[in-house]
Amino acid sequence: MDVKTGFSAALSRVLHKLLNAFGVEVRLLRNIKAAHAEQRRNREFEAWRLLQAHPFTFVLDVGANEGQFAAIARRLWPLAQVHSFEPLPDVFAALKKRFGHDPMVTMHNIGLSDEAGSRQMHRSAFSPSSSLLPMAELHRREWPQSADHTDTDVRLERLDDWMHHATTGSVSPMLVKIDVQGFEMAVIDGGAKTLREADYVVLEVSFHELYEGQPLFESIHDRMRELGFIYRGNVEQFSSKDHRLVLYADAVFENLRKVATNV
Secondary structure, three states: OHHHHHHHHHHHHHHHHHHHOOOOOOOHHHHHHHHHHHHHHHHHHHHHHHHOOOOOOEEEEEEEOHHHHHHHHHHHHHEEEEEOOOHHHHHHHHHHHOOOOOOOOOOOOEEEEEOOOOEEEEEEHHHHOOEEEOEEEHHHHOHHHHHOOEEEEEEEEEEEHHHHHOOOOOOOEEEEOOOOOHHHHHHHHHHHHHOOOEEEEEEEEEEEEEEEOOOOOOOOOOOEEEEEEEEEEEEEEOOEEEEEEEEEEEEEEEEHHHHHHHH
């Protein structure tokens, strides 16, 4: 440490002590943001403990983003094989960097839909808000930092086709998590056979339109009932800034046929 750096550090300590004497605590903004982010991650992890008792050995993480849910899955079900799907190239690169050395996480640079092919995705300035559907006004009002976007070509496959070619043998007990920003119905329709084999499906569902033309909770609920699932509540739910509306939730659906088989 040079003299200048040592003097700055000593001065900083003196100032902190002086301010502390008057009941004032000085914290770096980056440290505050990091602490808040850690609190959010801990709250989310604790919420997912709802399903920890189920011994999943196969987890599909549809709409993986940078691996937020994959990290939770690795902690809750350490023996499960996790398959994470993320279509945006730059976000996939971050996902791969995070789990590239984890043999229990396999990453796929594709999106899932009811048709295979390519399509433009609206890449939001806040990557978790990116969607194959245009952003609705309510979303832009609630999260203005996510409104700016660029269009990016992404590759799409049907979940049922992917399962047919990529897996062999039993994948049960299986958990499917789908978080695709309003495009959930297309994923369901392209993966109905796969979902019927899942023990639980957790879907991000909206109660108000956050993306143009997206199906809301009622439609998703009815479609899952057709596939043999019953709604069991939410892992988490999220309200508007004024706390007047419940905007969306991570809804838990249980496969009734699997329950009957396991009884």
